[in-house]
Amino acid sequence: MPTSGFPAVTEEVKGAHGAHARSRRPAGTATEAALAWSGDPLLTSKVSVPALPGTCVPRQRLLDRLSSGANGPLTLIAGPAGAGKTTLASSWAHLAVPPGPVAWLTLDPDDNAPGVFWSYVLEALRRALPSLPATIGTPTSPDSIGRSLLVRLASAVEHLPHPVVLVLDDMAKAPGREVSKGLGFLLEHAGPQLRLVLISRVDPRLPLHRYRAEDRLTEIRGADLAFTSHEAATLLRQHDPATADSTVRALTSRTEGWAAGLRLCALAMRNSDDPEGFAQSFAASEHAVSDYLLAEVLDAQPAATRELLLRTSILDQVHPELANALTGRQDAEQILARLVHDGAFVEPVAGTRWCHVHPLFAKVLQAHLRARRPGLAPRLHSRAARWLADAGRPAEALGHATAAGDWQYGAAEAVRNLMIGPLLAGTDEDRLPALFSRMPDDTPGAEPALVAGACRLARRDPGGCRERLTAAERYMNRGNTPLGPEAGLTHALLRLLCESYGPESGATPGAAAEETARDADDLTARVARWRTEKHPEIKALRLHGLACALLRSGRLDDARQAFTDAVAACTDDATHLVLHASFGKLALTESAVGALTAAEDHAVRSLAVADRHGVSAARRSGAGHLALAVLAFEREDPRGARHHLEQAMACPDTRDDPVMAAESAVLRSRLELAQGRWAAALTTLGEPGPPPMTWPAERLAVARSHAALAHGDHEAAVSALHGGDGDGPALTVALAQAHLAAGRTDRALRLVAHADRSHRLTLSDHVRIRLLRARIAMLGDDPTAAHDPLAQALEAARPEQLRRPFTEAGPWLRHLLDRADGEGGARLSRSWLTTRRPDGPRTPAFVEPLSGREREVLACVARMLSTDEIAGELHLSVNTVKTHLRSVYRKLCVSRRREAVELGKELHLL
Secondary structure, three states: OOOOOOHHHHHHHOOOOOOOOOOOOOOOOEEEEEOOOOOOEEEHHHHOOOOOOOOOOOOHHHHHHHHHHOOOOEEEEEOOOOOOHHHHHHHHHHHOOOOOOEEEEEOOHHHHOHHHHHHHHHHHHHHHOOOOOHHHOOOOEOOEOOHHHHHHHHHHHHOOOOOEEEEEEOHHHOOOHHHHHHHHHHHHHOHHHEEEEEEEOOOOOOOHHHHHHOOOEEEEOHHHHOOOHHHHHHHHHHHOOOOOHHHHHHHHHHHOOOHHHHHHHHHHHHOOOOHHHHHHOHHHHHHHHHHHHHHHHHOOOOHHHHHHHHHHHHOOEEOHHHHHHHHOOOOHHHHHHHHHHOOOOEEEOOOOOOEEEOHHHHHHHHHHHHHHOOOHHHHHHHHHHHHHHHOOOHHHHHHHHHHOOOHHHHHHHHHHOOOHHHHHHOOOOOHHHHHOOOOOOOOOOHHHHHHHHHHHHHOOOHHHHHHHHHHHHHHHHHOOOOOOHHHHHHHHHHHHHHHOOOOOOOOOOOHHHHHHHHHHHHHHHHOOHHHHHOOOHHHHHHHHHHHHHHHHOOOHHHHHHHHHHHHHHOOOHHHHHHHHHHHHHHHHHHHHHOOHHHHHHHHHHHHHHHHHOOOOHHHOOOHHHHHHHHHHHHOOOHHHHHHHHHHHHOOHHHHHOHHHHHHHHHHHHHHHHHOOOHHHHHHHHOOOOOOOOOHHHHHHHHHHHHHHHHHOOHHHHHHHOOOOOOOOHHHHHHHHHHHHHOOOHHHHHHHHHHHHOOOOOOHHHHHHHHHHHHHHHHHOOOHHHHHHHHHHHHHHHHHHOOOHHHHOOOHHHHHHHHHHHHOOOOOOOOHHHOEEOOOOOEEOOOOOOOOHHHHHHHHHHHOOOOHHHHHHHHOOOHHHHHHHHHHHHHHHOOOOHHHHHHHHHHOOOO
16 A cells, blocks of 8 residues: 555545556657767657556456555566456556555566666656656666666665556566666665565566565465466457357367457357357467467577477477477477477476477467478377387377377277276276277278277267177187287186176076186286286276176176176276166166176165266166166056166166166066056067067066966967966966966976976975965965965065065955965965055055056046946946946955045056
8 A cells, every 4th residue: 555655645546547547648759858878769659558458357366465465565477478467467557456556667678678678667657656856867878887876776765755556567578787786786785665576477587586585575376376267258348249158168168268369250250140159169369369379479480489389289288308209309498498488378386297289279389380391290199109008108109190190100009008998887988989989890900990999889879899809819829919918918808798788699697708808817817917006997997897688688697797797896986877777787686687786776876876977878877777777666666667667768778788678668668567558568679579588578478378368368468478488487487377377287286396496496396386386275275285385485585674565466366365364374474465554554465457447437436426426437336436436446455445546646557
């Protein structure tokens, strides 16, 4: 703040134009003073505070920083061309409250002569301080200045009653040693009344390190000068108030907050027919700033520097040795250091020898390279790829190899560095397909075929992947070019993951996958350990792929263990998507074997992993939700089943994965069947396929048989199972149910006995077999013999709350349970078969399906019609309506109309 001895300045700087707006003469006119040795007048424009542009953005954070710095001896504003350095300082002079009058000098190359420089400094100070003693004198020669003049000037400033701010703009144009030496002398001896503000693209020749250590220096550099999103929005909307937030974000990111870039883009965008399209186009932004950067930055460089900038423009970051490799020079480190020092849009990457080139400048340079040196860029990319690969930077090397069209080298690097892992694990599923999208299909070599196959598998195209693997095998079998173990491992991993979609024709389900998994394991051991440690997803994918193939083949216990192993192998963030999918598939497997509690736990974990890592809907696996849907249905929660099934169907893999596609179709069919819609249940399952050789096909066949049984078509139920004894116990149990419904009790009993001896029984199979034995005993009019298998079924199902087999058993089960209760059958613990609704009443776990007429009667009851009104509407007698009502009450286990309607709604009967 101004001192008490300088009140006039305080009043003036509070005005709209700052402390010196009233006294400033028109720019470009001359002052009364002149250079002593030539008589040339001193130009007013050089010693006047520049006027503010019409679209100046008040940047309060920087104005405050500058005000704070001006309370000390030295403030440096340093940054590249167009960073807004001069605008910031002039804004501060006009709008802020400097600690004293502001003396401003804008330098040009002629001011490098000491006499010229100090003549203008004195003129600037005299304009700010009219009372400055004339006895200080003036330089008498352009090439030198007497020490006594500097002593008198320092003494005069030191004895001022208030501080004075001396702003030297564009110090890079007066870099001479004598000028810097004199400026350092003045700074040291003028005392606290001198507040020096230097504006420069480069650091001045002053001992900044010493001032920094003594806390006498305030620095505002390029990173500070970069516009924030809020500041950029203000600037852009000064040109067009309708500028969208997305436009602001795009241009701020592209320009990295570079002031001139934003302003030039804003001006160009204002004249564009499609401002939003302009903002999203790098080429448009590049065109807007091209002339400025070429004139202000590139053309100002020596020829060798221009050549280095052009050749290294293909790089995201520049290393001195890489620059040497691209230019054939040995002095790149010195050239880069000078570019950094000169603020030429080249910045060092902290703690490294690498440099970062402003992206817009890099794009302009690339365009210049293409125009001036057509055909050179691919050769530079190829050279850069090999240097980066040797330097242990494979991801960057791959980008340059593909940019060069060097597909064989790029594919070899991708395979050698196991980049297939992140692609298939989903953590980097877009980059490899994008890089190799232009690779011709006939590119020779095993590695290009492997990469192409991996990209196809990532798009869920196992057929396309197998086709490329066959091509890769032809090259691998020739042995012309030795391939490392990484190629073999990539091949085995792709084969294994293809197996999860189904084995090749003639292969034994699951067996081929196990052999391929062993090959992959052996090959992993031959790959350098440091490489596999960088890719933990490889092991996780191998185990996950094996588990999926085992599940598809119906080897549920083996699949369960393999999924458990896959979960254990997911040890870091690179494997979170595999962990998400493995937990979900493990849950689905456990729901199939009847371990519903464990299935629920693992399904919830699957969803939690996806939520924790912010996995997008397009990349989520539906396995967890599908498992929750299955167990909800098995526990008689159809509403929950529908909810989770809907969530699962929103995930791509629920439709693409053969196991999940089949399981979701089976569940939809069972939900339709639970509401008595047998035709819809059959339609949901689609047309029968070939004989059930795999578990998904077996599940579909069983569901198709159940739908036929619900329709009363016993022969169709048997036919759906292809008339054989079946392969898995579930198929055998379903076949027994179909034969029993057709009256072939002996055949059903033999099938039940056959199924009961299987070592692959699931909990559902076990319970259904016991219920079938009880049913057969009841058909033989031997309820006593039915008691034990029913008790065994109840006891087996109770820990997992498996209710659905009892629901689907039919009305005979209710009669048997009622009879057992009447005879004091304490062994039949069945209270868990009912589920408590939120409002309290119990809902029976087993509901005998209502007939069509009973549904019509229930619908009339829901409309509050009386018995007589129902009879009239349905053209029935009152007694017939009463009979239907009693049947509805019995089947729904209720005694009143209201309860029947409420339960009918809950069970989706209405």
